[in-house]
Amino acid sequence: xxxxxxxxxxxxxxxxxxxxxxxxxxxxxxxxxxxxxxxxxxxxxxxxxxxxxxxxxxxxxxxxxxxxxxxxxxxxxxxxxxxxxxxxxxxxxxxxxxxxxxxxxxxxxxxxxxxxxxxxxxxxxxxxxxxxxxxxxxxxxxxxxxxxxxxxxxxxxxxxxxxxxxxxxxxxxxxxxx
Amino acid sequence: xxxxxxxxxxxxxxxxxxxxxxxxxxxxxxxxxxxxxxxxxxxxxxxxxxxxxxxxxxxxxxxxxxxxxxxxxxxxxxxxxxxxxxxxxxxxxxxxxxxxxxxxxxxxxxxxxxxxxxxxxxxxxxxxxxxxxxxxxxxxxxxxxxxxxxxxxxxxxxxxxxxxxxxxxxxxxxxxxx
Numbered sequence: 001x002x003x004x005x006x007x008x009x010x011x012x013x014x015x016x017x018x019x020x021x022x023x024x025x026x027x028x029x030x031x032x033x034x035x036x037x038x039x040x041x042x043x044x045x046x047x048x049x050x051x052x053x054x055x056x057x058x059x060x061x062x063x064x065x066x067x068x069x070x071x072x073x074x075x076x077x078x079x080x081x082x083x084x085x086x087x088x089x090x091x092x093x094x095x096x097x098x099x100x101x102x103x104x105x106x107x108x109x110x111x112x113x114x115x116x117x118x119x120x121x122x123x124x125x126x127x128x129x130x131x132x133x134x135x136x137x138x139x140x141x142x143x144x145x146x147x148x149x150x151x152x153x154x155x156x157x158x159x160x161x162x163x164x165x166x167x168x169x170x171x172x173x174x175x176x177x178x
Numbered sequence: 179x180x181x182x183x184x185x186x187x188x189x190x191x192x193x194x195x196x197x198x199x200x201x202x203x204x205x206x207x208x209x210x211x212x213x214x215x216x217x218x219x220x221x222x223x224x225x226x227x228x229x230x231x232x233x234x235x236x237x238x239x240x241x242x243x244x245x246x247x248x249x250x251x252x253x254x255x256x257x258x259x260x261x262x263x264x265x266x267x268x269x270x271x272x273x274x275x276x277x278x279x280x281x282x283x284x285x286x287x288x289x290x291x292x293x294x295x296x297x298x299x300x301x302x303x304x305x306x307x308x309x310x311x312x313x314x315x316x317x318x319x320x321x322x323x324x325x326x327x328x329x330x331x332x333x334x335x336x337x338x339x340x341x342x343x344x345x346x347x348x349x350x351x352x353x354x355x356x
Contacts, residue, residue, distance in 0.1 A: 082259065082260055096218075
């Protein structure tokens, strides 16, 4: 289980300083994601996601189950490596999956013990911090994550449960409304 | 495009002798396939297929489009390598795909110019020969394939268009009827 919380970053320099003082820098990545809708299920309603990702490590196909906790983005995640991005996309399209949206990000990954910290810059959205723990124990993992979030100056109640994809689709929707 | 015909083999020794005299042995493989039904489309009607395969080279995910020729098994095929068989199966099941059936085969592959010859032994079904050419020119490919089939003693009209999966499902169905 991936226990995960996300916060919007207003002062990137300040946050990056705090993170680099309390956690170890791991790697910088550029990720390009394509999300799909199901041919006969509304993922917006079932709260699932299907994604193919392209990054410097290669390509992956990931299924995300519905979120199972109110305060966090915790959910089941099943990920497999694939050897061809375009062909996987083509298989999904032929099966009736429709492209829902695309997310392009620069991600700086830090580690503090079990906690993975992602300092993200998302095209069209701006900067965010995601804190993650892989764990079988939801409550313990949440406690650790929210303790560290507080140390960075984030309030638990400002945690964002929406995915980047949902936020991008919101922006697109709001732009259409105007 | 994969232009492909299949024939049932009654005398395996005789056919293997003829093939080994006219083509070059490439490799012997053991393949284990799991086929899926679509969550909201009847693949038996649309003549599509979705398969994950385990063999000595690793794992693949393959989509097969509907057959596009009356006499052969010619169809679009999109194949990607995957790094985990069970997790890919789990993703498909979570997306609502249902296991349709399993095919286990021993395959001896020979080559004669462009023609790939597969001498297959299929669990529950017996022995078959498949002749394949990868080609953009259907008619030319068919001509080459049927010429060689005739040389091996197979009559074009005895070509089998059913997949091994369909044949295995037929056997299961007939056993239930009895």
